Amino acid sequence: MGMEAVPLSTPENRLTAIVTLAAAVDGVDIVVGAHEGLVYSVEAPNPDMQPYAEELASISAGYVETVTTRALAGKASVIVASHRDKSLLVADIGEGYTVAVLGEPSAISALLAPVRRIVEGKPLQCPKCGALLEVFTQTCPRCGRRVPFGAPSCPFCGADLSIKACPNCGASLRLVEERLEPVEEAKAAREAAMKPERREAVSIAAPRLPLGIGLGAATLGAAVYFLLAAAFGFPMGEAAIAGALPIAVSYAVAIAKSK
């Protein structure tokens, strides 16, 4: 497939772009594209996770719906939830299509910005040749792990990756991360989770900005944990404890579209 020729105007193309990217990033266990909760496509770099594809497809549809109903404004489009050594990213890409990515927290957090840009139809492109760079990966020169091309630094070892060559035309490019929005959102969501009484003030003060889900963060973190516990056999006794003290053990970030 000629990457530069892939338009992101349809949900199927956005899904394919996200699956292509995520499956090539080190630390990702499984990527499940789904339509209306049913499996549409699966890539499982960790074959042990293949049997969970159907559950992840089902989870992703339900999770998007749950977060959307709790969103303070707009529709949740990209959600990340973490617990212990696993993170789950769920993207709502429109017309009933969703993508779920499960893997190491470092890998998932590095995917948040690229996936969001793909979902919003604003992917990184080479200013010289126009290649759609968002679907490429790069190999970290320090630790050797594969990370998204759009990552400004290595999520595994922290190496600076802001200057890189276009894989299509070789042009030297400097990547300026988009205003560090994911980091601020994650921080805002954690702060909101610790101070839930402030969530309204946050939303009113910045109604047009993507919102961390304050009200739902604790509950949603637990919700994802319960789902993961059911899917991956984590001890349900610990899941119940997590439900009682979810702020301490988990967080969720939802990026809401303001329109």
Ligand SMILES: [Zn+2]
């Ligand atoms: Zn590295």
Ligand SMILES: [Zn+2]
């Ligand atoms: Zn180029």
